[in-house]
Amino acid sequence: MSLAETRSPAADRLPTARKTVPLRRRLAGLEGRLAGWVLPLLLVVLWEALSRAGIIAPNVLPAPSAVAGAGWQALKSGELLHNMGVSTLRALAGLAVGGLIGFVLGIANGLWDLTFRYTDTTLQMIRNVPHLALIPLVILWFGIDEEAKLFLVSLGVFFPVYINTLHGVRSVDPQLIEMGRVYGMSPFTLFRRIILPGALPSIFVGLRFALGIMWLTLIVAETIAASSGLGYMAMQAREFLLVDIVVLAILIYALLGKLADVLTRQLERACLQWHPAFQKPGSAP
Amino acid sequence: MNAPASPAAFSGATAPASGGLGVSIRRLSRHFGAKRVLENVDLDIPAGQFVAIIGKSGCGKSTLLRLLAGLDTPTSGTIGFTGARDDAAVRIMFQEPRLLPWQRVLANVEVGAPARLQGEERHARARALLAEVGLAERAGEWPAVLSGGQRQRVALARALASGPRVLALDEPLGALDALTRIEMQALVERIWREQGFTAVLVTHDVAEALALADRVILIDQGRIALDLDVPLSRPRRRGSPELAALEGQILSRLLGG
């Protein structure tokens, strides 16, 4: 997987053909928003039908209704919300720590050749070690405490943020930087008004990659070394052959991942209003 | 495209007409390695004059302008300015608009406002200059939605926002279509006459040089090959016999005739 992808941040979201009739256009907008959910919904319906027909055995894959029932039970007991809260907190803490370090190092190495020369090679070497391969070592160091998960998630999140921030800072248009200098901007003003906004689209690409890695790392870490959280809940359920809870945990991971992606897109949209890819059609003269 | 605002829109909040600075260039050389781009150039520009610099591509026009604007340092020689000079006295306008895409048009013009203006005064100065270049009602737009000519007008407003006393223009109209070019030339000439700064325009278009400048300088092989006064009254009529005669004179020189 290439972590420093240079596509435009919204290339996957180009507006579809617009109609001039308002009602048609509104319907088209609605269609655009709901289109992504048609396939998952169909799959769930198919799954339920196959389960009811007895084609899928409940001990292999319980019916969606059974999973929903198990979810409702877990929700009522408070166990589900507790585990979701624990997992979310871990994810966010790891994202904050790893993301912040990656961001700061990416900025520093993008701006200064000195720190780049001394740190980049080391970082690239560490990057080539799959961070999940460190799990045995991490368990030896931290046991199954919070530090283990924090460490792994931070490490996983660090690289996409670092690489894309670095790439973003380095690819800011030098002509704009020269313009800022000509107009007497101080180094800090130059950073705040030209370099950071110029690097932002790339930083968002890094953040989106980081979110994916964040969930992946957390699932694996919680499955192997935890005493709470969604991954732990799934492992416990496996021991008691509660397939419905296992499936529930997997679905919740999917939903949380989707939620994180939606939130980032909103943030991106708000921060990159100026970007032609995010401008509402019709606002142009 | 919008017609430029009347000169009356440009008053009060903008810089007092501080007049231009004289420029005196002495034995100026700039080498890049073994390449001698400029060699012992001597040039005096009186305050408030409009000078056009022409020459073949790669002859060192931009190099001279960058030296003048302090973006580059000479290999040897000096560039002096007559009169008091602060940081904002010399402004350069590039071939590309170089607007910040993440700032609205008004904020882009404010980039050029002098540091002593803050808050509302800064906005007011930027607004007055946008009105001056005929873009008052586009203040709230993103640069991305403007046309090439409009972006270059925003860049002009930004360059003028500090009331510069020397304005260096590096082929700022080169990328525009012919009609927009003529419109922009008239705008630049009008503002130059109102504010009285010293203008140094690099262009590859001899007709443009003759339409605007008091004096045309031809650079060839690192030195000034021709220094020609254009003693014609303004506004100049395109295609007049006098202009055509001068253009012929320059072109024959340029083409080694």
Ligand SMILES: Nc1ncnc2c1ncn2[C@@H]1O[C@H](COP(=O)(O)OP(=O)(O)O)[C@@H](O)[C@H]1O
């Ligand atoms: N920073 C630089 N390093 C090396 N060569 C340069 C540099 N800047 C300009 N030159 C060379 O100097 C010559 C004049 O360039 P320039 O002043 O940009 O020409 P123009 O008259 O077209 O504006 C060109 O041959 C160019 O290759």
Ligand SMILES: [Mg+2]
């Ligand atoms: Mg040039």
